[in-house]
Amino acid sequence: MSTRTFRITVRGVFDGLDADQRAELLARAEEHDVLRAAFTAEGHLSYDLAARPAFTFRFLDSGEEEEDILAATERAEEAARTWLSRRGYGYKSLRSQAEDLSQAPLGKRQRRAAARKFA
Template sequence: MSTRTFRITVRGVFDGLSADQRAELLARAPEHDVLRAAFTTEGHLSYDLAARSAFTFRFQDSGEEEEDILEATERAEETAKAWLAERGYGCKNLRSSAEDLSQAPLGKRQRRAAAQKNV
């Protein structure tokens, strides 16, 4: 059985941040910039608090069965909630989406590379 790779995105909105929490997030904004966003096993947080109070966590997980994506999504949501709670950051409107990369359509370069291998 092959391993499937899942990409999970957990989105939400910071809620009820104190002035100190907001200042802390703004100070750490460069390391959480959307241009540095990546799907990682521990999760990567990105936000632009100067523009809006929304945030996104990106997680990468794996499983062997198609149904494993549900557990991976649940783990990602719990990890995001725990990260926020540990720092005392309130949140609302938490929602997630997940993609099984084994089910994703091939891009143009991938199709071309696959065609060259079959020649």
């Protein structure tokens, strides 16, 4: 069996932030900038609170079977909820999307490399 890599995106909206919470998020906005976004095992948070109250967590997980993506998605959602709750940040409209990279179509460079490999 080969290991499958999953990318899970958990999105939501901050809700009911008080002035201190908003100030804290704005102060840390640079480290959570979307331009620094990456899929990581611990999850990476990005947002632009000055533009809108939406946020995105990006998680990287793995499994052996195609069905393991469901458990990985649940873990990602729970990790996002835990991170937000521990800091007292209200949120709503939490939703997730997961992708099994073994099922993703090959890009142009990957197709060329694969063609050379078998030529």
